[in-house]
Amino acid sequence: MKLKKINLGDLIFVLLYKYGGEIRGSTTIQKLIDIVRLDSELEVDLSYSPYDYGDFAPEINDVIQVYQDNSWLTKDKKKIQGEKSIDIYKLTPVGNKIAKTLYDNLLTSEIEALNIIDKFQNKNQEELIAFSYFWYPKTAIKSKIKKDIFKKSTILSNLEGDLESEYDSIIDSGRSVKDVMRESWRC
């Protein structure tokens, strides 16, 4: 059951504050909020839809733009590898003050609910996306990067006789693999 509804604007401030005032990547922000929505006891009033990088809510970008316009947040592009770059979102001193006040005013139960995102603090954006795609596959149905996230490769390159002994023992017992599959549906 959801504990309490949390305002999107407050949530963005609080997430940044919890992450030391800096979050790397707009997809990271999108995913963190989606994970709070899907996995915590807090209700986030947002309409997510699956897009190219998984679940996406345009409202989040709108709020971030407002925060930038008010100088509560800065956004800087940083090169990571080759042609790739990532947006770095940082709270300004004024933004940090607002975020701290909001965080300090959260109920203990709300702080506990938000602790679910702590485990991602040392993860990169790709790992966060993989978490989201694996646990919430509906969010990834339109993803253009699913192949990279799940490291797609040919069938042949994956054949290493992993189940050779299991297969042989089933066949030696005079049954088919399908028979054994059926048995697995029994209690």
Added chain:
Amino acid sequence: METLIFIDSDILFSFFALSKEKMEIFDKTGTTGNNNLDTIINLISEIENKEQIICLSEISILEIVCVLKRRNSSFKIPNIVRKLYSIGNILPLDDLMIKLAWFVGSNYKLHSGDALHVSFCLMNDIEEIILQDKEFHDACIEMKTDFENKGLEVLNDFFTKISFVQSIPEKIKKKYSNLKKIKIRII
């Protein structure tokens, strides 16, 4: 053009009984010494040559996981699941999929796992079901024949008899009509 195919779990299991050594023997002599594995190798070559996309549900993974536990090989599960994600497209379950599986299971002689598989294939626009199990094959053919002869009548009849359901969603009708074009192939 890329086609979406579904492969029954027993065949997937057999994939992993193949090793590089067995493949080399097959390449040199034309056989591994096991007719079933030869068939599986030919299937894999065909899938890779035609660049077909294997689509699986989380139920297929569940079947393999349960069999591995029963064969005392739980320790192999993480590696096999990772490989399944790497070679196939694991699609999420859908609310309507379960309902359609009720219909499939109550009208055709299939065990619950296979009823879910058929429903998954119809709901996800799979173009070809590849299987080895004759019962599964025969039930699929019977479904196709019924659809050719009676259209949506049997489906409508099933759900309208459930007292609180007076009509059925258009999406189920549309997806159920995939029976018209889906190919069923026994190897």
